[in-house]
Amino acid sequence: MADQSFRAFRFFTTLEQANDMATFLEGKNIPTQLADNVPPLDTTFSGSTVTHQVEVQIPQNYFAKAEALVKNEYKENLDDIDPEYYLFSFTNEELYDVLLKYDEWGDLDYQLAQKILKNRGKTIDNDVLEALKRQRLKDLSQPEKNQTPWIFSGYLFALLGGFIGILIGYSLFANKKTLPNGTKVYAHTAATRAHGHYIFYLGIGMFLVTMVLRLSGKAI
Structure with a gap:
């Protein structure tokens, strides 16, 4: 039986942004629900620095489909980005940091960072991106220290x-x-x-x- 448990797919600082993503996904026949990621207790007790965000949640078995849809949606608009957009002034190292910490950046920035690096002659393929994601998940899964x-x-x-x-x-x-x-x-x-x-x-x-x-x- 398919796993229908909902998990956080994207995090947003405003309800409006979260609703936009939910509307997009539902238009692609992916069920969604919104939730606040406020911890059960004040983050002061846990030492966490994560701020309050709105989660767009989808069933975990839809993650691969949703990622592909979001990726294609933003790829189609990369050529229309203003040349003055701040990401164009980033160094290669800073752009790689965007790719590594993809969860801290919007989907647009993640796709644009790849394009800029490719235009600068850097090899950015699925193997590189998957390796960076694995490293990021490994880093984030580490427990909080010094409690x-x-x-x-x-x-x-x-x-x-x-x-x-x-x-x-x-x-x-x-x-x-x-x-x-x-x-x-x-x-x-x-x-x-x-x-x-x-x-x-x-x-x-x-x-x-x-x-x-x-x-x-x-x-x-």
């Missing part, structure tokens, strides 16, 4: 019986990030997630103890 301050804070707040400790613990073990291919991976290492579980349950235990003590004090 020691949050682990320490989580234990401290949990022991104090504060609800904040529970939130930090949950964030450390549950937070995931979505890769450009729609795959979701944990944001933290296995060791950090283990601490998150300990903090979460310790926080719940201490919170309940604190509530019992307070209620007992009122009863007296």
Whole structure:
């Protein structure tokens, strides 16, 4: 049975941009839905620097078709780009960085960077692009580093019986990030997630103890 689970296909900073992409895909018979990628908890707890965006989601088995359609759509308009467009002033190294970090740039910039490099005599074929995408996915799939301050804070707040400790613990073990291919991976290492579980349950235990003590004090 085909996988009909929806995954993030593109990210946009405005609802208008997301709607434009959704309309285009639906016109090609690809089902879509929009979603905010606001994390379950404030990103302050996880150390993430990802800003709020609007996701255009499609079933994961439609990804290859959608990528091809978007690619062809923008390719047809490359010859009409204003010569003063900022990408034309980029160095080759900067253009390769656009290709590597394709998820941070729009589809137009990604296609135009390829064309400019080819015009400059650089070899840009599917093998090169796929290698860059594999490297990017590998880089992005790496868990967040240096969570020691949050682990320490989580234990401290949990022991104090504060609800904040529970939130930090949950964030450390549950937070995931979505890769450009729609795959979701944990944001933290296995060791950090283990601490998150300990903090979460310790926080719940201490919170309940604190509530019992307070209620007992009122009863007296």
